Amino acid sequence: MDLTTSEEYASQSKLLQEFTKVPSIDSAWVLKNNNDGISTAMFSISQPDLLANRTRKYSMYCHIKGAGTNSRDFQWSPFPTEMTGVSVIVPSPSGSKLLIVRNGEKGCPTKLEIVDQSHVEKEIHVGPSMHGPLYTDEW
Numbered sequence: 001m002d003l004t005t006s007e008e009y010a011s012q013s014k015l016l017q018e019f020t021k022v023p024s025i026d027s028a029w030v031l032k033n034n035n036d037g038i039s040t041a042m043f044s045i046s047q048p049d050l051l052a053n054r055t056r057k058y059s060m061y062c063h064i065k066g067a068g069t070n071s072r073d074f075q076w077s078p079f080p081t082e083m084t085g086v087s088v089i090v091p092s093p094s095g096s097k098l099l100i101v102r103n104g105e106k107g108c109p110t111k112l113e114i115v116d117q118s119h120v121e122k123e124i125h126v127g128p129s130m131h132g133p134l135y136t137d138e139w
């Protein structure tokens with residue numbers, strides 16, 4: 001391989017690494033809130049991890065407040081939270097609970113976790129003989 005080709009490959013590799021640093025929004029929900037003029041939005045985001053050959057999933061929140069006529073103030077959570085081993089995240093319509101699906105690997109059960117504001121409220125294990133992996137249709 002000549003020097004020009006080697007430099008071109010290095011340049012393209014660096015460009016690919018820069019592009020993969022940009023996360024993608026997979027899903028977004030606006031949750032009901034009792035406060036006037038303030039809503040909470042929840043985002044499911046993902047980012048490729050080239051070295052591990054996998055996709056990292058995160059959740060992130062944002063409080064949206066009306067700041068006058070046709071103006072909004074967005075207050076983002078300081079850091080996203082990584083959702084390791086999670087295949088599906090779905091908030092309840094009220095926003096008070098969250099369903100987290102962790103698909104089991106190699107004969108292990110699929111785990112459904114119902115989380116409220118501060119802890120796992122209920123955990124349901126679904127064996128592979130009863131149901132296979134759970135996914136959303138991503139429409």
